[in-house]
Amino acid sequence: MRQPQPSELGDTEDLTVGRRAVSRISRRSVNGAGHQPKLPTDHPNRSPHGAPRRKPPSRTAPAASRTTLARPSPQERTVAGMNDQISYVHAPGKHRYEIRDGETVAGFTQYRLPDDEHVDFVHTEVDEAYNGRGLASGVVGFALADVRAAGKRIIPHCPYVAAWIKRHPGEYDDITDWPRPRG
Known part of the structure; x- marks a missing residue:
């Protein structure tokens, strides 16, 4: 491929960028067709001045922001929220x-049954999309209420469950057996 001659390129100016000297070619193209190079402000998500473009306002009405709780049953409780x-x-x-979000499991609190009297909570996790x-x-509130309704006691090995019980003093103290420290 043939290299264009400086006379074919049009006007140039020397610039210093960092430690290197470079030549910037004017907007006239090699073949004279007047090709305009894309500038950083030509980005579709940017305004002509380089600022991010704002999204147009939504034309749909916002979803109901109310949260309602159905009467808790021993096996299930539903929370109606934004869009899920x-x-x-x-x-x-x-x-x-x-x-659960429909059929999707969005998180859980795991337990084990060390004996007939206790429910030992060992882990709680929620998917990042639902944080x-x-x-x-x-x-956790649902699980602890269910354990109380079953007439059992709680052992909170899970740090989240332990913190939840401490944030709600008096609610489940009567059925909580704190784990013994190791050592």
Whole structure:
């Protein structure tokens, strides 16, 4: 391929960028067709001045912002929220209480049964897509109420469950057996 001659390129000016000297070619193209190079401000998500473009306002009405709780049953409680239907469900076959968004499991609190009297909570987790909605707190509250209704006691090995009980003093102190320190 033939290299264009400086006379074919049009006007140039020397610039210093960092430690290197470079030549910038004017906007006239090699073949004279007047090709305009794309500038950083030609980005589709930027205004001509380089600022981010604002999204146009939504034309749909906002979803209801109310949160309602159905009457809790021993096995399930539903929370109607923004655009999803969240429910708390006891899954005894998996030894956990689940947070469900329709058919999707959005999180859970896992337990084990060390004896006939206790439910030992060992782990709580919520999918990142559902963080910040208070769902972990909801499923733990649901699980502890279910344990109380079953006439059992709680052992909070899970740090989240332990912190939840401490944030709600007096609610479950009567059925909580704190784990013994190791050592």
